[in-house]
Amino acid sequence: MQRRRLKRILIGAFATCAVLADAGAAAAQAAASNEQVVITTPPTGSSAWVKDHSLGRSLPNPATADAATVATFFASLTPAQQDQLVREYPLVVGNLDGAPLQLRYRANALAITADRDQAKAQAADPKLDPASHALAVSRANDCQALLAPGRQILAFDPRGRGLVSEVFGDLATADRVSVIVPGSDTDLGHFDRTDDPLRSPAGMARALQAEEGRQSPGTSTAVIAWTGYVTPVGLGPDAVTSRLAEAGAPRLERLLDGLKQTSHPVAPPALLCHSYGTVVCGIAGPTLHGATTDMVVFGSPGMGVSDAGELGSGVHLWATRDSTDWIGDVPYVEVGNLGHGADPTSSDFGAEEISSAGAVGHTGYFAAGTASLHNFAAIALGAYQNVSYRTS
Known part of the structure; x- marks a missing residue:
């Protein structure tokens, strides 16, 4: 009964979006009120950065410079010059793919500290209404948690709901690197849930790295929990x-471009894409060239492609969906701009269909003892012989 009701809701969401698309300006404005504002521009401080010639040279433009250019630029600087840029432009350095990892970690700690202090000051304002006060307190607490010793924040952008990415492990020396690309309802406030950790990108990353260590204790691994794009909220039009x-796919592409400069695994980073994150990966897939990238999609509403072949020869696609995941009731169609197309777990899609036995629901794929978590780790490690496949 619950699954049928959810299916009706989702089909209704499709129908509502279709109606709104044809209902004129007033309806379109109402739909837009529930939509998220994308972040596609460089971080705050970039305008001043490109005008800065205090080092006697131009700084790489965050909007146009590729990761190789960024890496070459930072390699040419003295430690004092690097420190100067970190202090003066923490948001730029912290989000600049290709910049040295340790500089990014330091820069993001400064940026997070500034955002925390701003939120604390806002929360102390006696004129603030209760709802705004609660939001400011929550923001300050979220930032404070990211400042705990040992955390390695690879990217932080305080705009909107907040974007944050974190590294687990030693990214500079890891033999195997994985990137978790999450779906809807992930942002700064939901990046690292304490109440239900496996629903959050940070919790997924910890579980994956722990399983990798269990399966291959001698392998150096790093996992990136990447909340680097604005995700949908709920089941509104954005979903x-x-x-x-x-808007998110080019940001994922830049992350991978940067990893080519700052990490040196034995194979390209594996992409583990969940829910709406599989749409991001589907768009980014055709840009992946060179050595084959393992891409694992789970709980997918569709990838925006008709089959695995559309992803190109640079992607080795794996897919799974557990039998209790409500996403299976989503209509796997694409009509106009609505829907995300074919089901990646269908037999004719072309993905290798792996088991997720033991997983429960839409967010249970990283639970201990599940076949899905075992398989994610085996694929990320390149131990394909240990992967178990769906049998029915």
């Missing part, structure tokens, strides 16, 4: 269109 994914 049934690719608008946010289209």
